[in-house]
Amino acid sequence: MSKIIVLRGGLNLPVTGQAEMRIAKTVNPATVAVCPDNFPGMTPRLLVREGDAVKCGSPVLADKKRPEILVVSPVSGTVKEIVRGEKRKLLAVVVESDGKREALDFGARNPAELDAPAIKKAILESGLWPFIIQRPYGIIANPADEPKAIFVSAFDTAPLAADAAFTLGDRLPDIQKGIDALGRIAKVHISLPAKDAEPFDKLENAEKHVFEGKHPAGNVGVQISHVCPVTKGSVVWTVSLLGLAAIGRLFSTGKVDLRRKVAVAGSAAIEPAYADTYPGAPMSTLGAFFGNTENLRVISGNILTGKTVGREGWLGFYDNTVTVLLEGYEKELLGWANPIRWKLFSTDHSYFSWLTPWRKYDMDTNLHGGPRAFVMSDAYYKKVLPMDIFPVYLIKACLAGDIDAMEKFGIYEVIPEDLALCEYIDPSKNDIQEIIANGIRLMLKEME
Amino acid sequence: MKKFWAATVDAFATFLHVPGTVTRKGVHVRDAVDLKRIMIIVVIALVPAALFGMWNVGYQHQLAVGGGFGAHILANWWWGFLKTLPLFVVSYGVGLFIEFFSSGLRGEEVNEGYLVSGFLIPLIVPVTTPLWMLALAVAFAVIFGKEVFGGTGMNIWNPALLTRAFLFFSYPTAMSGSEVWIAKRAGEVFADGFTGATPLALDGAAQYSNTVWSQILGTIPGSVGETSIIAILLGAAILLWTGIASWKVMCGSVLGALLVGFLGDLAGISTMPCWNQLIVGGFAFGTVFMATDPVTSAQTEAGKWIYGLLIGALCITVRLVNPGYAEGMMLAILFGNTAAPLIDHCVVTSHINRRNRKLSKVA
Numbered sequence: 001m002s003k004i005i006v007l008r009g010g011l012n013l014p015v016t017g018q019a020e021m022r023i024a025k026t027v028n029p030a031t032v033a034v035c036p037d038n039f040p041g042m043t044p045r046l047l048v049r050e051g052d053a054v055k056c057g058s059p060v061l062a063d064k065k066r067p068e069i070l071v072v073s074p075v076s077g078t079v080k081e082i083v084r085g086e087k088r089k090l091l092a093v094v095v096e097s098d099g100k101r102e103a104l105d106f107g108a109r110n111p112a113e114l115d116a117p118a119i120k121k122a123i124l125e126s127g128l129w130p131f132i133i134q135r136p137y138g139i140i141a142n143p144a145d146e147p148k149a150i151f152v153s154a155f156d157t158a159p160l161a162a163d164a165a166f167t168l169g170d171r172l173p174d175i176q177k178g179i180d181a182l183g184r185i186a187k188v189h190i191s192l193p194a195k196d197a198e199p200f201d202k203l204e205n206a207e208k209h210v211f212e213g214k215h216p217a218g219n220v221g222v223q224i225s226h227v228c229p230v231t232k233g234s235v236v237w238t239v240s241l242l243g244l245a246a247i248g249r250l251f252s253t254g255k256v257d258l259r260r261k262v263a264v265a266g267s268a269a270i271e272p273a274y275a276d277t278y279p280g281a282p283m284s285t286l287g288a289f290f291g292n293t294e295n296l297r298v299i300s301g302n303i304l305t306g307k308t309v310g311r312e313g314w315l316g317f318y319d320n321t322v323t324v325l326l327e328g329y330e331k332e333l334l335g336w337a338n339p340i341r342w343k344l345f346s347t348d349h350s351y352f353s354w355l356t357p358w359r360k361y362d363m364d365t366n367l368h369g370g371p372r373a374f375v376m377s378d379a380y381y382k383k384v385l386p387m388d389i390f391p392v393y394l395i396k397a398c399l400a401g402d403i404d405a406m407e408k409f410g411i412y413e414v415i416p417e418d419l420a421l422c423e424y425i426d427p428s429k430n431d432i433q434e435i436i437a438n439g440i441r442l443m444l445k446e447m448e
Numbered sequence: 449m450k451k452f453w454a455a456t457v458d459a460f461a462t463f464l465h466v467p468g469t470v471t472r473k474g475v476h477v478r479d480a481v482d483l484k485r486i487m488i489i490v491v492i493a494l495v496p497a498a499l500f501g502m503w504n505v506g507y508q509h510q511l512a513v514g515g516g517f518g519a520h521i522l523a524n525w526w527w528g529f530l531k532t533l534p535l536f537v538v539s540y541g542v543g544l545f546i547e548f549f550s551s552g553l554r555g556e557e558v559n560e561g562y563l564v565s566g567f568l569i570p571l572i573v574p575v576t577t578p579l580w581m582l583a584l585a586v587a588f589a590v591i592f593g594k595e596v597f598g599g600t601g602m603n604i605w606n607p608a609l610l611t612r613a614f615l616f617f618s619y620p621t622a623m624s625g626s627e628v629w630i631a632k633r634a635g636e637v638f639a640d641g642f643t644g645a646t647p648l649a650l651d652g653a654a655q656y657s658n659t660v661w662s663q664i665l666g667t668i669p670g671s672v673g674e675t676s677i678i679a680i681l682l683g684a685a686i687l688l689w690t691g692i693a694s695w696k697v698m699c700g701s702v703l704g705a706l707l708v709g710f711l712g713d714l715a716g717i718s719t720m721p722c723w724n725q726l727i728v729g730g731f732a733f734g735t736v737f738m739a740t741d742p743v744t745s746a747q748t749e750a751g752k753w754i755y756g757l758l759i760g761a762l763c764i765t766v767r768l769v770n771p772g773y774a775e776g777m778m779l780a781i782l783f784g785n786t787a788a789p790l791i792d793h794c795v796v797t798s799h800i801n802r803r804n805r806k807l808s809k810v811a
Contacts, residue, residue: 013477015477228810229806229807229810231807231808231810297470297476299476303475303476303477304475304476305474305475306476308476323476325476325477327470328468328470329468329470330468331465331466331467331468332465332466333464333465334464334465335465335466336466336482336484336485336488337484337485337488341480344480345479345480346479346480346481347479347481348479348480348481348485348486348690348691349689349690349691350481350485350486350489350690350692351480351481351485363477364470364477365470365471365476365477366466366468366469366470366471366478367467367469367470367471367478368466368478368479368480368481368482369466369467369478369481369482369483369484369485370462370467370469370482370557371557372482372483372557372559372600372601373559373598373599373600373601373602374601375483375486375561375600375601375742375743376486376742377694377742377745377746377747377748378747378748378749379694379749380691388803388806390748390796390799392747393747393796408800409800410803416474420474420475423474423475424475424477424478424479425479425481426478426479427479427481427482427483427485427486428482428483428601429478429482431472431473431474432474433473433474433475434473434474
């Protein structure tokens with residue numbers, strides 16, 4: 001076993017509503033939606049019309065700029081509706097499931113007998129390519145690139161995130177097959193937690209790294225920065241464990257299977273547990289987990305990086321966590337001067353949460369303040385960012401749109417999720433993830 | 449005008465509340481800490497110095513007019529409270545008015561930064577400062593020191609120190625000498641043999657009439673909040689524990705002061721031992737409460753050491769070699785504020801170079 005990389009700082013958010021490790025519900029949704037907004041860096045082109053018949057693996061969307069990148073239907077059935085928003089923006093392609101789970105057969109193949117271009121082609125045509133995300137920028141990887149490494153994080157440290165061993169432990173052969181396949185393109189690195197690495201420590205054919213620390217130790221971006229930092233001009237690919245399992249299954253069965261176990265968690269969840277469902281499944285199919293509570297926020301993804309989708313929304317393509325929280329609409333008179341706010345958690349020593357490290361808190365979505373200019377200096381944010389980066393300088397460079405400065409301060413190494421905890425602790429209540437995302441967007445625009 | 453008042457009342461209501469707004473983008477939950485909390489903690493850290501300062505105003509008055517030691521501790525405090533209250537009222541009144549007005553102009557929520565500045569200002573001026581001078585100085589500091597840069601978080605110099613600097617250069621007679629530190633009623637005269645001068649302004653043997661103990665306790669003349677080392681250390685403990693003030697700045701400042709003080713001792717130009725410099729004048733107050741202002745101090749960790757050292761060293765240098773100017777802390781910190789971006793620039797450049805070297809190895 002390789003040496004343990006210990007990450008200092010970070011924060012495991014003590015929030016209530018951790019999903020119990022059991023499948024409480026198996027969902028066979030009547031409809032699923034494919035949402036173009038799920039796919040970072042993609043300009044969608046529609047490939048189907050209302051009424052078309054589709055199978056699991058039938059292409060639904062393609063990228064306008066890189067037409068070989070496809071997004072496919074996770075179920076078989078017919079295209080029921082194409083949902084458009086303002087300016088006819090494509091929001092979702094809703095597929096009515098026939099419940100038969102018929103899948104296109106791409107043919108089972110042994111990755112050992114294929115070369116890199118053949119592997120890429122197989123993943124592209126099956127529509128699983130969007131699982132491969134590149135660094136820098138955190139967008140869907142360009143198939144023409146030759147990455148210097150492919151990184152997989154075998155654990156998720158985000159608050160209330162789905163447990164990797166529970167959700168994917170039984171798919172070890174698929175994951176191994178996925179590693180074998182991607183290993184033909186570039187060296188695969190897999191990051192394991194220092195504790196409870198079972199069963200992923202049995203994976204072979206990949207370089208293993210062991211990380212110890214609080215969140216964001218499980219973020220692949222943080223891991224890359226300690227093993228193989230992304231520099232200007234170099235490209236590293238990342239795949240989630242979930243994606244790796246899907247790619248592996250493609251090679252062993254020739255079929256696209258996006259079914260997954262999803263943790264439904266959060267302070268407002270009535271019965272936090274797991275569901276077995278498809279990406280694109282309507283949140284209403286998970287209604288049993290959160291009931292009819294008013295002022296509920298339904299998030300596809302985790303507390304830090306997930307998207308608010310609401311009860312009417314759909315589970316995101318990459319997500320295997322759904323978080324439900326209460327909206328915190330209540331004002332509090334002189335709350336900031338109240339010495340003890342027993343119900344609230346804070347990392348700051350001006351509160352007394354540090355006295356009760358075992359406590360978990362019911363958290364709501366209140367901002368707990370108003371937006372202000374940055375006052376606290378770099379060290380305040382650095383506590384939760386175990387990377388060789390000056391966070392405030394990077395954020396300010398992004399705010400100023402100064403590309404030279406962004407490069408110098410390490411924009412190539414981060415994506416918004418890496419600074420999510422900085423945003424959480426920010427007393428000035430800035431939208432740090434959005435600022436970083438805008439910086440990355442500017443970089444991409446300049447590259448064109 | 450009616451609209452302005454409506455906006456002001458509205459802003460004031462918002463100011464008192466933790467608003468009911470929810471997260472829109474990014475993370476869905478936020479830490480309970482906000483800037484108001486941070487600012488109120490600084491004010492709490494200042495309270496011991498303020499309470500002691502009020503008592504000391506009464507006590508010094510009693511000494512000066514020869515009232516003996518009979519007066520009750522609360523009577524002294526009350527006397528001092530009544531003398532300092534107008535300073536607080538003017539400082540907050542003028543400062544918050546400008547703050548609310550300019551926040552209205554910018555269309556932003558009112559910043560809470562002035563909660564601290566407004567509390568600091570009465571503590572760093574002589575208690576006898578005429579109120580109109582104070583009002584003018586506050587207006588200058590808030591408008592030209594802060595609002596023109598865009599409000600709290602954007603300013604280059606500490607607004608409270610700018611207020612003091614404005615007073616010092618515009619009305620020097622009201623800011624130094626041996627009369628200004630003692631509040632007295634019209635018609636009262638100092639008792640024979642009493643000098644109201646601060647220890648720093650005294651020469652040679654005279655200053656040892658203040659014992660070291662009285663300097664630590666703070667029963668000496670001086671600006672309202674600066675005299676008691678014990679009260680200041682209480683505040684320092686709060687600021688360090690909550691992490692609002694940087695221990696690096698404080699340690700740097702003390703080290704810098706000791707270093708120059710020691711050199712002064714060796715060269716024989718100092719009138720007191722180097723450690724004694726730390727407990728007289730505004731050094732301790734400035735080091736704990738003013739140099740550590742997170743907005744105007746250096747932003748990088750290495751930079752904070754350099755910034756602290758610079759301030760401490762400069763303060764004592766001024767005290768030692770400039771006979772016309774007994775105190776050095778105010779200008780040392782303002783100079784430190786000015787130099788902070790340069791210090792940070794050097795630290796950041798070296799960080800980037802080191803990072804690039806590291807990255808070029810892996811590439």
